Amino acid sequence: MKNLKKILVLMLALVMMISVVTACGGDKKDEKEEKETKEEVKKEEKTEKETEKETKKETEKETKKETEKETEKEVEVKETAADGGKMTGQINVYTRDAASGTREGFESVVGFKDQLTDNANEVSSNGDMATKVGDDVQGIGYVSLTTDFAANNLQPANYEGVEPSVETVIDGSYLLSRPFCYTTRAAGDYESDELEQLVKAFIVFLTESTEGKEAVLSAGGIVDVEDSKSWDELKADHPIVDQDNSGLTITTGGSTSVEKSLKAALEAFQPLAGNFDMVVNQTGSGDGWKRTLGGDKDGPNASDIGFASRKFKDEEPTKDAISADKYCDDAIVVVVEKNNPVKNFTKQNLFDIFTGAAANWEDIAK
Amino acid sequence: MNRIRIIKDRIAEGFTWLSSGISALVLIAIFVFIFKRGWSTLNWDLLKNNYNSENLMAGYDHIDWDEHGAFTAPDTLPEDAFFSEKYGVAFVDSINAAKESQMEVVFLDPESPLQDGKITTAGPRQGEKFGMEEGLFLKKISYINLEGEKKSAGLTATQGKTSEELVSVLDNDSQEVVDFYAQTEGGGLKGSIITTLLLIGLTLIIALPIGVFAAIYLHELAPKNKLTAWIRSSIELLSGVPSVIFGLMGMTMLFQVTRLMGITGQSTMLGALTLAVILLPVIIRQTEEALINVPDGYRMASLSMGATQFQTIYKIIIPNAMPGILSATLLSISRIIGESAALIFTMGTAIMDNPAWNSRGTSLAVHIWTVMSGEQPNFELASAISIVILIIVLILNVSVKYITYRMTRDKDDQKKNNKKAKATAET
Numbered sequence: 001m002k003n004l005k006k007i008l009v010l011m012l013a014l015v016m017m018i019s020v021v022t023a024c025g026g027d028k029k030d031e032k033e034e035k036e037t038k039e040e041v042k043k044e045e046k047t048e049k050e051t052e053k054e055t056k057k058e059t060e061k062e063t064k065k066e067t068e069k070e071t072e073k074e075v076e077v078k079e080t081a082a083d084g085g086k087m088t089g090q091i092n093v094y095t096r097d098a099a100s101g102t103r104e105g106f107e108s109v110v111g112f113k114d115q116l117t118d119n120a121n122e123v124s125s126n127g128d129m130a131t132k133v134g135d136d137v138q139g140i141g142y143v144s145l146t147t148d149f150a151a152n153n154l155q156p157a158n159y160e161g162v163e164p165s166v167e168t169v170i171d172g173s174y175l176l177s178r179p180f181c182y183t184t185r186a187a188g189d190y191e192s193d194e195l196e197q198l199v200k201a202f203i204v205f206l207t208e209s210t211e212g213k214e215a216v217l218s219a220g221g222i223v224d225v226e227d228s229k230s231w232d233e234l235k236a237d238h239p240i241v242d243q244d245n246s247g248l249t250i251t252t253g254g255s256t257s258v259e260k261s262l263k264a265a266l267e268a269f270q271p272l273a274g275n276f277d278m279v280v281n282q283t284g285s286g287d288g289w290k291r292t293l294g295g296d297k298d299g300p301n302a303s304d305i306g307f308a309s310r311k312f313k314d315e316e317p318t319k320d321a322i323s324a325d326k327y328c329d330d331a332i333v334v335v336v337e338k339n340n341p342v343k344n345f346t347k348q349n350l351f352d353i354f355t356g357a358a359a360n361w362e363d364i365a366k
Numbered sequence: 367m368n369r370i371r372i373i374k375d376r377i378a379e380g381f382t383w384l385s386s387g388i389s390a391l392v393l394i395a396i397f398v399f400i401f402k403r404g405w406s407t408l409n410w411d412l413l414k415n416n417y418n419s420e421n422l423m424a425g426y427d428h429i430d431w432d433e434h435g436a437f438t439a440p441d442t443l444p445e446d447a448f449f450s451e452k453y454g455v456a457f458v459d460s461i462n463a464a465k466e467s468q469m470e471v472v473f474l475d476p477e478s479p480l481q482d483g484k485i486t487t488a489g490p491r492q493g494e495k496f497g498m499e500e501g502l503f504l505k506k507i508s509y510i511n512l513e514g515e516k517k518s519a520g521l522t523a524t525q526g527k528t529s530e531e532l533v534s535v536l537d538n539d540s541q542e543v544v545d546f547y548a549q550t551e552g553g554g555l556k557g558s559i560i561t562t563l564l565l566i567g568l569t570l571i572i573a574l575p576i577g578v579f580a581a582i583y584l585h586e587l588a589p590k591n592k593l594t595a596w597i598r599s600s601i602e603l604l605s606g607v608p609s610v611i612f613g614l615m616g617m618t619m620l621f622q623v624t625r626l627m628g629i630t631g632q633s634t635m636l637g638a639l640t641l642a643v644i645l646l647p648v649i650i651r652q653t654e655e656a657l658i659n660v661p662d663g664y665r666m667a668s669l670s671m672g673a674t675q676f677q678t679i680y681k682i683i684i685p686n687a688m689p690g691i692l693s694a695t696l697l698s699i700s701r702i703i704g705e706s707a708a709l710i711f712t713m714g715t716a717i718m719d720n721p722a723w724n725s726r727g728t729s730l731a732v733h734i735w736t737v738m739s740g741e742q743p744n745f746e747l748a749s750a751i752s753i754v755i756l757i758i759v760l761i762l763n764v765s766v767k768y769i770t771y772r773m774t775r776d777k778d779d780q781k782k783n784n785k786k787a788k789a790t791a792e793t
Contacts, residue, residue, distance in 0.1 A: 009380050013387035017395075125739060211518075214506075218522040225524055230516070244489035251631075251716075256739045268505070268522055271423035271547060274488035278418075279726060281632075281716040282739075300621045300632045301714060 087342050087361035091353055093120040094133055094141035102126060102257065104285070104310045105178030106142050106332050110350045117356030126257075130154060130335070137337045138361070140353060144257065145169075145331035146220035154335040158344040164333045169222045177331045180221060180258045181308050182206075183324035185292050190304065194240060195248050196322070198276055199304050201238035202250060203323045205269050209234050213328075215268040221261035221328030231272060245274035253281050253303030254288025261328060262307060285309050289316035400756070404749025407463050412750065415554025416719040419503070424483030424496045425545035434479045447472050448529040452537045454478035455498055457529035463747050464553045464737075469504045469521055469529055471548070479543075486545060502548040507532070509540035516544060555754060557719040561634060561727035562758065565713075566702050568638035568723060569645065570695065576642070577649025578684075578691060584650070585657040586679055605647035613708030616640030620712070629724045637713035637729075641705060645698045652697060656690020657683060692770050699762050703755055706731040715739075730755050 095116060096103035107113050123129045126143050133141040134153035145164055149156050156164055159176040168174035184203065190196040205212040209231040213223045235241055252262060259282045266278045281303060288306035290296045294316070308316075309330065318324035334345050342361065345353075352358035437454030449456040454475030460468045474481060481497035498504075506520035519526025519535045526532035536543075580601075588594040620639045629635060660683050668678040684691075706729075714726040715736050721727035728736060734748045 005380070006383060009383040010387045013384050013391060016384075017388065017391050127738065127745075211506075211522075214518075214524055215522045217524070218527075242488045244492075246489055264522065267419070267421050267549070268547065270421040271487040275421075279714070279716040279718075281714045281726070283710060283715055300617055300624075300630075300636060300712070302631065 089138055089361055091361055092136050092139040093117055093354060094123055094129055094139055095120045097122055097124055102144060102332060109176050110347060112351055112355050115355045133335050137339055140336050142332050142334050145333050153338050155338045155340055157334045157336055160346055161344055164331045166222050169329050169331045170224050174331060177329045178310055179326040180328050180330055181311055181326050183292055183306050183318040183321045185304055186320035187322050197240040198248055201241050202269055204234055206265050207327050211268055212265050215264040216261045216328050219261040219264035223328040241273035243274055245276040249277040249279055251279040251303040252305045253291040254307035255285040255309040256282040257309040258307040293320055400749045400752045403746055404753050407746045407750040408753055412463055413555055415551055417552055417554055417557050417717040418719055419549035419552030421549055423486050423547045425486040426483050426543050429479050429482060431542040437475045443473055448533040450533045450536045453480050455480055459529045462553055465744055471498055471500055471502045471504055474498055474500050504548045507546040508544040510542050511539045557721055558728050558730050558733040561721040562729040564634055564721055565638055565729050566699055569641040569702050573642035573645045573649055577646050578653050581650045581653035585654050601647050601650050609644055609705060609708040612640055612644045613711035616712040632712055632714040632726050633724050634727050635723050637709050640708050640712045641702055648697055649694045652694030653691055656687035660686045688773055689770050692766050696763060696766050704731055706735050
């Protein structure tokens with residue numbers, strides 16, 4: 001008798017769990033017909049999503065109200081799908097956290113600093129943005145060009161009619177891009193003279209050599225490889241690379257966005273420059289200048305080269321640095337969910353959406 | 367008992383079942399989620415490999431290329447491999463755990479000229495014989511094309527980004543190979559696992575004695591007055607401070623301490639010191655709880671036998687409070703493994719392969735942070751690392767539990783032996 005009750009209550013708990021899951025983990029991608037046939041599969045998917053949410057809950061502090069909201073959205077989505085291609089309903093704006101270089105780049109290109117709509121949902125990383133917008137048919141956000149659009153169920157949108165690609169960024173027709181910048185420490189402010197020379201050599205490798213540019217390009221950075229010289233020519237000015245440098249360590253800091261392209265360049269440079277060591281200690285664009293020329297330059301996290309996925313600000317003067325410039329570009333791509341029929345945005349569209357002037361998809365469809 | 371009472375009790379009872387059922391289900395769901403996402407990524411190589419691959423470059427400027435004829439592909443070649451007849455080498459494309467494309471050398475003909483390279487990188491190994499090897503991951507190959515120009519192909523070049531393309535370029539457009547750039551397999555967790563264990567060890571060595579003795583003072587020795595109560599409540603308050611604050615404090619204040627030890631930058635030691643401060647409230651609180659559970663009769667009996675206060679503490683109270691202290695250790699271990707915010711400031715985010723107490727490193731939690739913070743967060747790898755963390759926590763928990771069990775059992779055995787000895791003496 002008692003066991004029976006226990007089982008009953010456990011069943012009840014299970015039912016409650018499943019109902020919570022269906023309430024907030026709605027799968028918007030599937031069509032109605034699929035729903036019937038794939039009910040079993042979907043249930044699994046939903047539980048997965050739910051668990052994902054459960055784990056994220058701590059950081060996102062999702063309230064129950066939001067869950068309810070989402071169910072409402074789901075209803076709307078079904079209506080729009082029936083509508084046949086035209087996009088209606090509320091726009092869900094997604095934006096990156098305030099420390100993000102992508103956000104700064106996006107806001108400065110579109111030109112709406114401090115006017116961001118209060119309804120914007122803040123997400124913590126590029127991947128977070130990709131996942132969230134990919135799950136929300138009403139959503140709009142922005143990611144970097146290196147993002148895997150298909151895997152995240154995203155549709156990259158054109159900006160002012162120009163398709164985002166490596167070519168359009170290099171030829172300057174795609175305007176929604178941000179520079180990846182670097183700055184070195186001041187001359188004479190290195191652990192050793194040799195390290196200073198090695199850093200100089202690396203900067204030349206990164207910005208001028210074919211090998212360096214190809215490495216950056218292969219890791220998603222956008223550079224014009226045609227406009228470069230071979231390292232064999234350039235290295236004549238940098239005799240430091242012809243000695244054993246295994247005792248030297250180049251430490252980098254700053255933006256996490258640059259990590260891939262930076263690491264690719266450093267790795268390609270390592271066997272060309274006497275096997276130096278590298279410490280890629282990226283934490284965020286704000287730390288790039290601070291740890292090379294700013295207040296933290298003698299602290300525990302001092303670095304030799306600092307990076308920012310934006311231009312250095314006026315309060316981050318780089319005139320003391322041996323060298324400070326852009327080494328590649330990264331295109332920011334406006335993304336919407338895959339089934340969203342809107343494929344192009346103008347600067348004005350984006351301004352309206354992100355400042356809240358256009359709250360519904362109808363407002364920009366004209 | 368009236369009917370309403372019974373119903374009320376049943377409802378209350380049912381509610382407890384419901385709650386435990388929900389928590390159990392949520393836990394199971396998390397396990398299923400992590401294992402489903404991460405299990406396929408997890409393998410032995412991931413655990414034992416270095417994170418940073420070795421970057422190798424070898425040149426062929428001393429080779430007479432005309433000597434070598436064409437090669438034929440062996441029958442054992444995997445189906446997705448592409449074989450270069452001109453150089454006798456085969457490549458396979460793959461995607462690694464970090465979701466980057468790779469080009470692995472899967473076959474090299476024993477006669478292939480590519481194996482007779484020499485290291486071109488300046489340093490002690492320069493000129494050493496080193497050539498293309500099976501198991502290397504090719505990044506780039508430079509060659510002289512039919513027009514006599516130097517060109518390059520491979521993953522970090524503009525052409526030859528797939529094995530098929532690379533092989534066709536090599537076979538159809540090249541006269542001879544100038545040099546190649548390849549990597550050993552990387553992306554492993556070895557360094558982070560060692561750092562995590564090192565960090566746990568260092569932190570416990572620093573935090574446990576301080577925490578335990580502070581608790582002993584507060585509970586056994588301190589006068590029961592307002593000051594003691596105030597100290598106690600401040601310690602409890604300390605446990606509510608976010609760990610980022612501790613990280614900032616460690617970076618500015620504790621860094622001066624590690625500087626005295628001769629460390630110039632972020633280090634595992636700095637991380638351990640910071641974590642020790644974070645853990646103090648937990649350890650003090652837990653130890654005090656354990657001390658409270660030691661019956662007062664033990665103290666009285668010991669003191670009345672003529673033992674001093676410190677003899678009582680060392681010989682009676684601490685041994686009896688040991689299970690509680692060990693559970694404090696367990697809690698601390700979980701906290702150390704889970705901490706990331708404070709460690710980003712104090713230990714950095716650069717993943718190192720040869721961690722030491724005085725160098726940078728990342729614990730597994732910070733490794734997850736690094737994996738997830740880039741432009742392309744990698745859920746699969748993060749889940750795989752989570753599984754590793756779960757396994758480490760499990761092993762540590764079981765071993766601490768085992769130690770506790772042994773200690774209490776030894777004591778029981780002793781008691782039994784004493785009884786037996788007594789009994790035999792009596793008879």
